[in-house]
Amino acid sequence: MKNAMIALVEEAGLKKDMPDFAIGDQVEVHQRILEGEKERIQVFAGVVISRRGEGMREMFTVRRIVQGEGVERTFPLHSPKIAKVDVKRTGVVRRAKLYYLRERVGKATRLRERRAKLASGQESSSEEAGEN
Numbered sequence: 001m002k003n004a005m006i007a008l009v010e011e012a013g014l015k016k017d018m019p020d021f022a023i024g025d026q027v028e029v030h031q032r033i034l035e036g037e038k039e040r041i042q043v044f045a046g047v048v049i050s051r052r053g054e055g056m057r058e059m060f061t062v063r064r065i066v067q068g069e070g071v072e073r074t075f076p077l078h079s080p081k082i083a084k085v086d087v088k089r090t091g092v093v094r095r096a097k098l099y100y101l102r103e104r105v106g107k108a109t110r111l112r113e114r115r116a117k118l119a120s121g122q123e124s125s126s127e128e129a130g131e132n
Helices: 004-013 099-103
Strands: 026-035 038-052 059-066 069-076 082-089
Touching: 026 069, 038 069, 038 099
Parallel strands: none
Antiparallel strands: 026 038, 026 082, 038 059, 059 069
């Protein structure tokens, strides 16, 4: 159990507008970069391979392939340097950590996409388009 004072201090710094993303999701992390007097946004896109911690200490790791080399970056979820996190695709995974993707190359790194559950009475967009 966490100390009540620490929980109170951490609660003030938590971001409320973070999207709900999970392990295996394809995300774009928009990070603020300071270069002298100017501030710009740099985008790092990849697959979320791990999340750890809780509260203010929560971190997530994103992996992508750049020129045939794997690059991983770990971001603090509630950092003021993180402008936003966009979820592009959701992946179907059965593990909490996807470290096994480090040994995979090319198409073997792809994950199946998770389909959103529809409420009863609604049809999927592929059925409406006449695809079978």
